């Protein structure tokens with residue numbers, strides 16, 4: 199046993215009763231409000247996000263503030279609970295900015311000094327679901343990446359620069375912007391109205407990416423130097439680790455939907471799910487799901503407990519991202535022609551799973567990071 | 577006396593001397609090429625060919641292409657060339673061959689394939705579209721689905737049920753259906769890419785003259801088998817140069833964009849390069865085999881491998897692109913004129929490639945064919961063999 203392994207605390211990989219309660223209230227809401235037909239109808243309108251649903255989820259169910267301490271207006275829960283919400287959001291590909299706002303922007307703020315006036319003002323509003331935020335980095339940015347240099351701080355303290363493919367930015371009111379100035383790196387709060395935010399044509403129809411352009415945009419710095427670098431990295435690490443739960447949700451959807459379909463689809467005079475070659479494929483997907491869930495739960499628990507985080511997150515993204523893509527690809531294949539149609543929701547899941555695979559670094563990138571972390575040099 | 581590569585080279589030269597590709601009208605050129613027996617050289621004389629070995633075709637095509645000759649646009653007329661033509665050749669009456677093959681080859685008449693139905697995809701023999709005899713005509717009613725390119729087609733190959741009282745494989749009949757006939761309604765069916773490349777086709781009391789029947793009444797399954805065998809070869813067995821197809825696109829991105837490279841991606845890319853090259857050679861070998869016989873189940877293996885490789889390559893391409901991979905070019909619902917696996921951008925290619933393992937027979941069904949017909953493994957117990965079609969569970 200390696201040095202590292204001996205010191206690990208025993209993780210809690212199950213769901214608590216509180217977590218199950220949270221899951222069922224989120225699931226009830228999503229089952230009610232997110233139907234495939236509604237998703238598709240919305241996808242091509244000017245309002246691809248369901249902001250009414252987001253209000254209910256963020257404010258009424260309190261999911262936006264799960265990871266925020268009570269004294270800062272949150273619920274004082276942890277990444278474990280946020281992970282459960284993401285599983286459900288993955289199962290329904292709900293078009294809400296939970297990842298951008300409640301995970302990315304919120305954890306970036308949590309990495310700063312809570313006494314800072316910007317944090318004291320903004321964090322409770324984010325946590326209460328009153329304000330929606332986004333973190334102005336490309337969604338593909340991996341933990342461990344260099345502090346971005348695309349936005350610069352001008353002499354008068356305003357910001358200028360451009361950031362592409364920012365998740366959930368088109369519905370954010372608050373942009374959290376990493377920028378570099380004469381005094382080094384810093385994280386800044388920028389009103390979205392002070393920036394030009396242009397939604398791009400996104401591969402993922404239910405989570406949009408946007409271009410953010412800042413031209414002398416007024417900004418308030420809330421952390422700088424080492425602390426800013428650490429806060430940004432923590433936001434990306436947390437998001438990468440929690441994304442594995444969304445990916446687990448996608449995997450679960452793919453499996454259960456396909457099983458149901460194949461039990462009822464007759465060809466050659468029998469349900470196609472009865473052919474052993476397909477049964478084995480579904481059994482493999484189930485095996486993958488078992489792995490995905492444990493891995494994602496471990497990342498969520500490690501993030502909550504502050505142990506083994508880099509390895510837990512790298513393992514989660516290296517393992518779960520490809521599982522989710524494969525599961526949804528299998529779902530499409532096993533649905534046959536119907537799976538290739540626009541009307542069937544499978545494509546929305548494929549687009550999400552593939553985008554998620556790129557988000558916060560591809561599996562290959564996480565594998566090479568992991569190689570360094572566990573001392574397996576090239 | 578068999579035609580040799582040298583004979584053909586001479587013929588092409590003489591043809592080009594008489595029909596300067598630069599000055600000859602496109603359609604006139606194509607018709608003349610057909611009439612000269614230089615269209616599909618393996619076809620019989622008078623039908624665009626001269627009974628030459630199939631393996632000589634790529635040389636002829638290459639010589640025409642090198643001379644800048646107009647091409648007959650196989651991506652647009654692929655179903656006609658790949659599936660309708662060999663079936664008409666095998667089962668058509670002399671009149672049918674004369675009537676259909678020339679405009680099919682020149683692209684004047686585009687074909688689609690009315691096989692699949694909502695309840696009959698992999699199990700094509702379960703189809704329910706009825707054809708009932710009425711004097712010299714047949715009256716056809718039913719629904720087809722996933723019909724690629726029906727919106728551009730003048731003609732369709734169509735399989736119907738003519739006798740519901742016998743086991744399913746025995747009660748089918750094959751027709752050539754005029755897509756402009758009254759009662760044929762084509763509705764766009766949008767797909768995963770945003771496009772409406774395929775369609776639903778509703779057939780309501782469509783009258784098809786008996787002269788458009790292909791093969792005997794009740795022999796539709798046998799005729800359809802010929803189409804399906806050729807379809808697999810047509811989808812998976814194109815002659816491509818090294819780095820032709822998707823691998824070329826990804827390799828180009830790799831060469832042009834050093835900032836995207838990582839050792840891990842390089843390993844995967846090289847692996848796919850090797851697979852692409854092997855598959856290309858397997859395709860050449862298959863075509864050489866075909867030159868001496870009809871397509872067999874080897875086509876199924878090619879199609880399975882081709883689909884999987886396309887899917888792996890397009891998935892890799894998106895990962896390689898990173899931030900750009902999060903974007904898509906255009907979700908607008910369009911009705912494209914061609915089926916194009918390589919078209920547009922990475923996101924489109926990734927999504928379109930998902931269809932490769934479904935269209936033209938799913939990989940699962942093709943593996944069953946390989947297992948049973950090539951490897952001779954025992955077949956699945958059949959519950960539908962000796963039951964009248966109308967009594968089958970569905």
Ligand SMILES: Cc1cc2nc3c(=O)[nH]c(=O)nc-3n(C[C@H](O)[C@H](O)[C@H](O)COP(=O)(O)OP(=O)(O)OC[C@H]3O[C@@H](n4cnc5c(N)ncnc54)[C@H](O)[C@@H]3O)c2cc1C
Pocket residue numbers: 463465466470473475476531532533534535536538688689690691692694695696697698699721722723724725774931934935936937938939940941944
């Ligand atoms: C892009 C595209 C274009 C198409 N174009 C045309 C066209 O032009 N004309 C046309 O007629 N059709 C067309 N099709 C239809 C295509 O041929 C069918 O979709 C295909 O045959 C599968 O049938 P299905 O969709 O009914 O799937 P199903 O038969 O319902 O199959 C569902 C799943 O079960 C699996 N399965 C079924 N039976 C078995 C078995 N015995 N053993 C193991 N697994 C099994 C299948 O592989 C599949 O994964 C097209 C399809 C696509 C996706």
